[in-house]
Amino acid sequence: MxxxxxxxxxxxxxxxxxxxxxxxxxxxxxxxxxxxxxxxxxxxxxxxxxxxxxxxxxxxxxxxxxxxxxxxxxxxxxxxxxxxxxxxxxxxxxxxxxxxxxxxxxxxxxxxxxxxxxxxxxxxxxxxxxxxxxxxxxxxxxxxxxxxxxxxxxxxxxxxxxxTPGMLWPNVHNVNSGYRLALLGSVKETAMDYGEVGFFAAKFMSAQYPDRLADRYNLESIPETELAIIEAIGRKRGCLGKMNLVDLDRASRILVTEVRSGGLGLLTLETPEMMEVEKEQTAAAILAKAEATKAKDALRKKRFRDKQRAQRKSREMD
Known part of the structure; x- marks a missing residue:
C-alpha cells in the first residue's frame, strides 16, 4: 500500500x-x-x-x-x-x-x-x-x-x-514505514485501506507481542496467518455479517484503533537496528526501480528509432 x-x-x-x-x-x-x-x-x-x-x-x-x-x-x-x-x-x-x-x-x-x-x-x-x-x-x-x-x-x-504545518513527503518509499504511519494515524483515512493496515498490524503483533494479542482478544492460540488473526478478532468482537462471515474491515478497524490508543500495551514498532536494515533494502529497491525505468525508456527509444528507420527505408524503396 x-x-x-x-x-x-x-x-x-x-x-x-x-x-x-x-x-x-x-x-x-x-x-x-x-x-x-x-x-x-x-x-x-x-x-x-x-x-x-x-x-x-x-x-x-x-x-x-x-x-x-x-x-x-x-x-x-x-x-x-x-x-x-x-x-x-x-x-x-x-x-x-x-x-x-x-x-x-x-x-x-x-x-x-x-x-x-x-x-x-x-x-x-x-x-x-x-x-x-x-x-x-x-x-x-x-x-x-x-x-x-x-x-x-x-x-x-x-x-x-x-x-509549521505537519508535512509528509511526496512518496514514502519504505513500504513498512508507510504502513506504520497509517497504523498510528499520521495519514488521513481517505489515503489508506483499513484492511491492509489491519493485516500489517496483525503480522507485527503476532511476531513481536503475541501474548498481548492473545490476552486482549481472549485467543487460546495465535492463528498462523494475518487473515486468520483478523477473522479470530472479528468473531470475538461480533463483527459478523451475512452467512456468519467476518466483516474484515470492521475487525481491522478494531485492531488498528486499539494499537493507536494503547489498548494493546506500550508498543514501539521499530528499532534502530531494524531501520538500518530497512534503509538498505529501500535504497536497493529504489535503485532497482530506477534501473528498470531506465531500461524501459531505452527500449522505448530503440523501438522509436527502429520505426523511423523502417519508415525511411520504405520511402526510399518507393
Whole structure:
C-alpha cells in the first residue's frame, strides 16, 4: 500500500520552510516515540543541513520505555543533534525543552533565539507548542493536518517558535514505514485501506507481542496467518455479517484503533537496528526501480528509432 498523500498546503509548507530556514537558529523536530524513524521527515534532513536539531520523541507514554532510550542514544550519535522524550500529560518535561534548546546554542546566550518546530501530522506538535506558550495557540486534534499555515509564537525569554504545518513527503518509499504511519494515524483515512493496515498490524503483533494479542482478544492460540488473526478478532468482537462471515474491515478497524490508543500495551514498532536494515533494502529497491525505468525508456527509444528507420527505408524503396 504505497502512501502518496501530499496535499497542496504541504507543498507550500515545504517551500516556506526552505525560505525561512536560513533565519532559524535551531530546528525542533517532533517525532512519534513509537516510530521514531518512520515519523522522521527525510525532506527536513535534506533542508536542515548542519543546523542544530532537537529531536523530541512525543507520546512516549505509549511507547516501550527501553526502546525509547535506545532511540535517544541513537539520535545523539550525530554531533549537532540532541534528543529528549516527552508525554502529553507531563507538562514540566515539555517545558524543559526550551532550556535544552537554549543550551544547544551557547553562542546565542543573551540574544533572541528563533526556533522552527516541525513534525509530521498528528504527532503532538501543537500540544507541545501550547504547553511551551502557556496558552492555547495552536489547534490540536486527533486527525492529521490540523495546522494549515505557519505562525510565530513567542514563549518568553527572547525565545520564539515558528510553527509549521505537519508535512509528509511526496512518496514514502519504505513500504513498512508507510504502513506504520497509517497504523498510528499520521495519514488521513481517505489515503489508506483499513484492511491492509489491519493485516500489517496483525503480522507485527503476532511476531513481536503475541501474548498481548492473545490476552486482549481472549485467543487460546495465535492463528498462523494475518487473515486468520483478523477473522479470530472479528468473531470475538461480533463483527459478523451475512452467512456468519467476518466483516474484515470492521475487525481491522478494531485492531488498528486499539494499537493507536494503547489498548494493546506500550508498543514501539521499530528499532534502530531494524531501520538500518530497512534503509538498505529501500535504497536497493529504489535503485532497482530506477534501473528498470531506465531500461524501459531505452527500449522505448530503440523501438522509436527502429520505426523511423523502417519508415525511411520504405520511402526510399518507393
Amino acid at each position: 504505497p502512501i502518496q498523500w501530499f496535499p497542496g498546503h504541504m507543498h507550500q509548507a515545504r517551500q516556506e520552510m526552505q525560505a525561512i530556514l536560513p533565519k532559524v537558529d535551531l530546528v525542533i523536530e517532533v517525532l512519534d516515540a513509537r516510530i521514531p524513524y518512520s515519523s522522521e521527515n527525510p525532506l527536513l534532513a535534506e533542508l536542515r543541513g548542519q543546523k542544530p536539531c532537537l529531536k523530541v520523541l512525543a507520546k512516549s507514554d505509549l511507547a516501550d520505555e527501553s526502546m525509547t532510550n535506545d532511540w535517544l542514544n541513537y539520535f545523539e550519535q550525530t554531533a549537532e543533534v540532541r534528543a529528549h522524550s516527552v508525554t502529553t500529560e507531563d507538562v514540566p518535561t515539555i517545558r524543559k525543552l526550551k532550556q535544552i534548546a537554549t543550551r544547544m546554542l551557547p553562542h546565542r546566550r543573551g540574544n533572541k533565539i528563533n526556533a522552527m518546530i516541525v513534525g509530521i501530522p498528528n504527532v503532538g506538535k501543537s500540544t507541545i507548542i501550547n504547553v511551551l506558550a502557556g496558552r492555547k495557540i495552536a489547534k490540536t486534534g486527533n486527525t492529521p493536518a490540523v495546522t494549515k499555515q505557519q505562525q510565530r509564537v513567542t514563549i518568553g525569554d527572547g525565545f520564539a517558535l515558528l510553527d
